[in-house]
Amino acid sequence: MPVSLTSRATRTSLRTVAPLACLLAVSAEAQVRASERGSVSQTVDGTVITVDYGRVQARGRDSLFGKVVKRGEVWTPGANASTTFQVSRDVTVGGKSLSAGKYSVWLVNDSSAPWTLYFHRNATLFHTRHPKLADMALAVPVTHTWSGEHVEILTFDFPRVSPAGAELRLRWGTTTVPVEIGVTPSAPRTAMTAEQLAPYLGTYGVTFPAPDGTRSPEMKLAIVNAKGALRGIMDGPGEVMEVEYLPTSTPHRFIPAFLKDGRIFDVEAVPVDFRMVDGRAVGFTAIFEGKPWMEGTRKN
C-alpha cells in the first residue's frame, strides 16, 4: 500500500525520526574523535608489551599536569576508554612484579614527587570510572621530568630496548614519565658447577656452511669456565666473539647468547648439541632451521 508522505502523521513521524536517523547514520559512519585511539607494542625476548590509549591532544592548553589533569586526580593517561597495558609474560614494572595479562593504567600526579603509576585488573574501564587505589594490582612510583620539547599528542613509546627489558615512556606537553619494564628471560643465566662445566671445557675447531655448499675455513673456539658459566671465545681474523652457552632442560643442549662487554645482547634460538663420548664432549652441532649449521670438533 502506497504511503502518502504528505499526511500529517507521516510528516510528524519524519520530523521525529529523521534527526535520530541522521544521528545514527553519523554515529555509524563518522569516527573522527578529539582523541583518536592509538597503540604501541614492543617485543623483548619473546615478551610482547602493548599499550593502547586515547591520544589526547594538548590543543593549546598549558599546565596540562596541574590544571587539565588536576593534582591528586586518578587519571588514565589517555582519553575515553582507559589506557591499557598488556604483557604476554610476567614482567617487572619499575622493579615490581606484574603478572602476564591486560590492565587498565592510572596515574596520580601528586604535587609531591614521585608520581604513582597504577595498574588495575579491569582493563575495560572508562576514564570517569577510576577504580579505588586500594584495589589496584600494582602501584609504582615514577619520576617525571619536564623537558623543553613540547609533545602535542599524548605519546607512549619505547625509546630504549635491551635484552632484559625496555623503557616505556609517556610524553605529553613538556612532561615525560619513564618507567622501566623488565622481562622474564627466555633462557635464564644459571650458574653451573665446575663438575657440570668440565665435560665441555677445551678448544674446538669450528666450521660453517658456505653459500656454495662447502665448509668455511676452520675457526678457533675455546670454551672456558667463566665463573660458573660456559663461555665460548672465538678467535677470528676479524673480531674475537664471545658467546655464553645457556643450559636447557635437554641434556648437553645449550642456547648461544652473544656477549658484548660481558653482557648478553642477543640470544639466538639455535640450539647447540654437544656430542658426548665417555662423559666428555668431543664436538657439537648447532642446528639452524632443522639442519646442522655450525660444526665443532674438539681439539684439546
Added chain:
Amino acid sequence: MMRLSRRRFVVTLAFLLLGRPSRARAERMPRKPKHPEPRPGITAARVLRDDMLTDLSLAPVFAMVREIPQIVDGIRCTCGCAEIEGFYSLLSCYEKDGMAQHCVVCQGQARLAHKLHVEGWSLRGIRRAIDAEFGE
C-alpha cells in the same frame, strides 16, 4: 621460531672470515682489564730456572712461559699482582721471586695462554679467553 636470519648468518660469517673490525666501535668498547703491550725484544731470560723453583712440579708451567715470553708479556695478570711495583705483565709473575709458584691464577693463565698459542690463537683472542676465565 628461528631468529637467526640469513642476513645475520652472512654478516657473522663475513665478520669472522673477512674481518673488518670497526675502529670507532672498538674505541667505544671499554677495555677491562687493559692488557700491556709486549715489550719489543722481550725474552724469558729473567724467568726462574727449574733449579730456582721451590716446587719442581711447577717446572712445566715455567717451561711454557719460557717458550712464549712475547705472549705472556702481553697479558695482564688478574690475581692482584698487577698492583705490585715493578710489575709489567704476567711474565713478571714468573721472574724475580717467582710469585707464580704460589698463585694458581698466574699458573692457570699461563697454561691457557700456552695452549691457545700452540693452537695458533692470536694474542687478542688469548687475552679474551683469559679475561673470560680469570677476569675480575
